[in-house]
Amino acid sequence: VNDDSKRAEWSEEIAAIRDHKDQRAFARLFEHFAPRLKSFLMKSGSTAEFAEECTQEVMATLWRKAHMFDGSKASVSTWIYTIARNRKIDMIRKQRRPEPEDLPWGPENEPDQDDVIVLAEETEQLGRALAALPEKQRKLIERAYFGELSHSEIAEETGLPLGTIKSRIRLALERLRHSMT
Amino acid sequence: MNTIKHHLTDALLIGYSAGTLPEAFNLVVATHISLCDECRSRMHSFDAVGGNVMLDAGTAEMSDGSFDAVLAMIANDNTPEAAEKPQKAAEGSVFPAPLQDYVGGDLSAVKWRRIGGGVSQAVLRTSPDATVRLLKIPGGVAVPDHGHRGVELTLVLQGAFKDETDSFHTGDIEVANEDMVHQPVAEEGMDCICLAATDAPLRFSRLLPRLAQGIMGI
Ligand SMILES: [Zn+2]
Ligand SMILES: [Zn+2]
Numbered sequence: 001v002n003d004d005s006k007r008a009e010w011s012e013e014i015a016a017i018r019d020h021k022d023q024r025a026f027a028r029l030f031e032h033f034a035p036r037l038k039s040f041l042m043k044s045g046s047t048a049e050f051a052e053e054c055t056q057e058v059m060a061t062l063w064r065k066a067h068m069f070d071g072s073k074a075s076v077s078t079w080i081y082t083i084a085r086n087r088k089i090d091m092i093r094k095q096r097r098p099e100p101e102d103l104p105w106g107p108e109n110e111p112d113q114d115d116v117i118v119l120a121e122e123t124e125q126l127g128r129a130l131a132a133l134p135e136k137q138r139k140l141i142e143r144a145y146f147g148e149l150s151h152s153e154i155a156e157e158t159g160l161p162l163g164t165i166k167s168r169i170r171l172a173l174e175r176l177r178h179s180m181t
Numbered sequence: 182m183n184t185i186k187h188h189l190t191d192a193l194l195i196g197y198s199a200g201t202l203p204e205a206f207n208l209v210v211a212t213h214i215s216l217c218d219e220c221r222s223r224m225h226s227f228d229a230v231g232g233n234v235m236l237d238a239g240t241a242e243m244s245d246g247s248f249d250a251v252l253a254m255i256a257n258d259n260t261p262e263a264a265e266k267p268q269k270a271a272e273g274s275v276f277p278a279p280l281q282d283y284v285g286g287d288l289s290a291v292k293w294r295r296i297g298g299g300v301s302q303a304v305l306r307t308s309p310d311a312t313v314r315l316l317k318i319p320g321g322v323a324v325p326d327h328g329h330r331g332v333e334l335t336l337v338l339q340g341a342f343k344d345e346t347d348s349f350h351t352g353d354i355e356v357a358n359e360d361m362v363h364q365p366v367a368e369e370g371m372d373c374i375c376l377a378a379t380d381a382p383l384r385f386s387r388l389l390p391r392l393a394q395g396i397m398g399i
Pocket of ligand 2: 333
């Protein structure tokens with residue numbers, strides 16, 4: 001079961017790293033996320049050695065890019081996940097990964113705190129929704145993210161009920177777009 | 182941009198989020214998301230699913246001295262990393278930024294090669310597990326009808342085409358699979374420019390296009 005109660009707080013540790021180069025905040029993040037990321041990478045088929053190396057690099061990236069963290073678009077766990085995924089593609093496949101255009105900030109130049117809180121809540125809801133899925137479906141999703149399913153194998157399974165956080169992010173993006181035009 | 186009707190499938194977005202798609206498919210997905218707020222928000226959702234799967238995957242003990250090793254890594258590297266995400270393409274561009282990265286510029290930078298019937302293509306360089314190309318189809322012209330061994334993604338960047346299933350306009354993506362045989366026809370008017378990726382060669386239905394297949398390299 002996810003450690004839901006703590007999840008919203010992690011963005012404060014990121015801010016402490018960004019603003020004060022706070023090593024104690026970094027140590028707390030490391031203690032929580034590094035063993036989980038390492039385990040995830042091993043379950044995705046990596047050796048313990050590779051998983052250790054990749055996790056270390058991801059944690060170093062987290063420190064360096066703390067200023068780029070945007071809590072209105074992703075929770076800390078999502079952010080760490082995407083850094084790890086990109087790092088792994090880079091290390092294993094020696095490929096670059098095409099990324100969508102980034103949406104620039106609106107005039108306020110900072111994510112809206114309300115959006116950050118709502119996104120954290122919605123990510124928790126998504127976690128609970130995932131945990132409540134029937135075992136078979138949950139395993140399927142895990143296998144997709146562990147890299148055990150090809151695209152066509154995923155395509156055969158339809159109707160995954162994962163709509164939870166779509167609407168809110170979309171609204172936030174639309175508002176951002178409108179505020180710029 | 183606000184009238185996109187045909188979107189990425191959940192399977193493609195999960196594959197993109199999990200990092201298991203071929204590079205050619207990643208490019209089509211990233212290009213569509215650059216044009217489509219709906220799929221952008223779905224991508225964020227699927228990334229959040231990935232974060233949750235990571236959190237629920239148990240724990241594995243880090244090696245002794247691991248934390249200090251990371252601190253040393255940080256201390257030894259002062260070079261600020263360049264921003265990962267492509268900036269927004271210039272106003273008036275036909276190609277979103279991720280596609281411009283592969284082309285080396287906008288539409289005017291494409292090195293077209295004629296492949297017959299008035300159709301031109303430009304194959305983009307990616308990993309060999311799938312191929313991706315730009316297609317330029319003059320208004321009213323048909324691409325030979327064909328079936329698919331694998332998956333074919335076709336994203337419209339300019340103009341429009343229609344086939345047996347529906348019509349597809351700028352920003353729309355058609356996801357065609359094994360069962361589909363279709364004949365896309367560019368709608369009258371400006372050239373239809375598409376970004377098309379396949380993970381297996383196409384199969385043309387008629388004799389003549391089949392012969393052309395070797396030449397066209399589709
Ligand atoms: Zn879309
Ligand atoms: Zn086709």
